[in-house]
Amino acid sequence: MTNEVTVPLLPCASIDDIVAFYEVLGFHTTYKQRKPNPAAGLRREDLHLQFFEIAGFDPAQSYGSCLVLTSDTGQLYRAFAAGMRAAYGKVLVSGTPRMTRPRARKNADGLSGFSVIDPGGNWIRVFQNAPASPAPAPAPTGRLGKAMANAVVQSDSRGDARQAARILDSALANPAADDDPVALVEVLVYRAEVAMVLNDPATAGEMLARVDRVVLSADEATRAAAAYEAATDLAAALAAGPGDRGVPGWGRSNR
Template sequence: MKGDTSIPALPCVELAPTLEFYALLGFEVTYRQQAPNPYAATRRGGAQLHFFGLKGLDPAKAFSTCLIIVDEVEELHARFLDALRKAYGRTPVRGLPRMTRMRKGQTRFTLTDPSGNSLMFIRRDEPSGYGDDENTPATVLGKALKAARRLRDFKGDDAAAAKVLDAALKKPDAGTAKEREQALAEHAELAVALGEIP
């Protein structure tokens, strides 16, 4: 008996640049048509993504999302980051395309393509709740770090994540010295992503 398969079909502004972008990440084109409607199928390992041209698509307002379950994420993130740096000459943390940062032990990251589609790569053995539900932080800073991480990694909302950290950092005795150091580092990363620091 064969198992069910689900393949996302994501909108794109133009097919050619979309396929070029995904080729950078190791996706191969398995099918392509221009007429009567632009459509293409890609594959990377067991992951398949299909794309269709959508007139009037505004990438800045796009909200299509796809989850891709993988065996490991840290090495994959490093490979994607290297390919994107070579292609764009920078670390893509803002604008389009962009990719969330990766810390040791993190179990997921999000890649947003030039058409605004977000692909969340999740480690297959990720603990439930993003791996941080069991250890609920007791301090204001600990809770802020958790909330900021979720806003950044799940919603792609760097501005909201920065506001959460900013509010917690203003409170005296909000957490441990280590939490304050981590919050300051994450706040600085978000400032770069938001274009506040060149």
């Protein structure tokens, strides 16, 4: 048979919170019930998710997860990010819910992936749909590139932000003369993101300030465009945080 469809059924503490969050991402409710048990179905184009409510459920203890395969992770990420900016004034990068950015995954043959961690603590893992005969992904090069790849596996895949921070801190503590400045920007920005996940805005601000001091050529700045975009989102999240004044001066041109 063909055309079978699998729909994940995921736990949450409140279907109302789930529905409100996914509506921000462009989903609409296909059904919602309170009895005999609270449940909701959501759909965004061909992406279907269903949720059931558990009284007293702790999202921090959730093991709920599913995979979403798409032809363009960047396009889907941008759509989700636009919804977050419109609803919250920022892309959610810390706490629950939050969203990681699309990055090549060393543990997924180098294919791009990002994750949405929803109010139920479920990890919706979005991956690039591999072609029938994918070419081998280039291995990360340079010590900073390798550190970045290892850190992404720890934080974005395993959810171990503390181990990612240790990997990145070790790399940043031992600069080398031949370090690629673009890779340095990418590592600093990712370290800031990891700090936000760890509820450490001071370190996040320090990392973004260091980004601003890296001097790049015009070509290097073009290569670092995605990292600078991520830094802008992180700076906005810092500025919107309770009692946080953001990162004055970040984002000025260093071309």
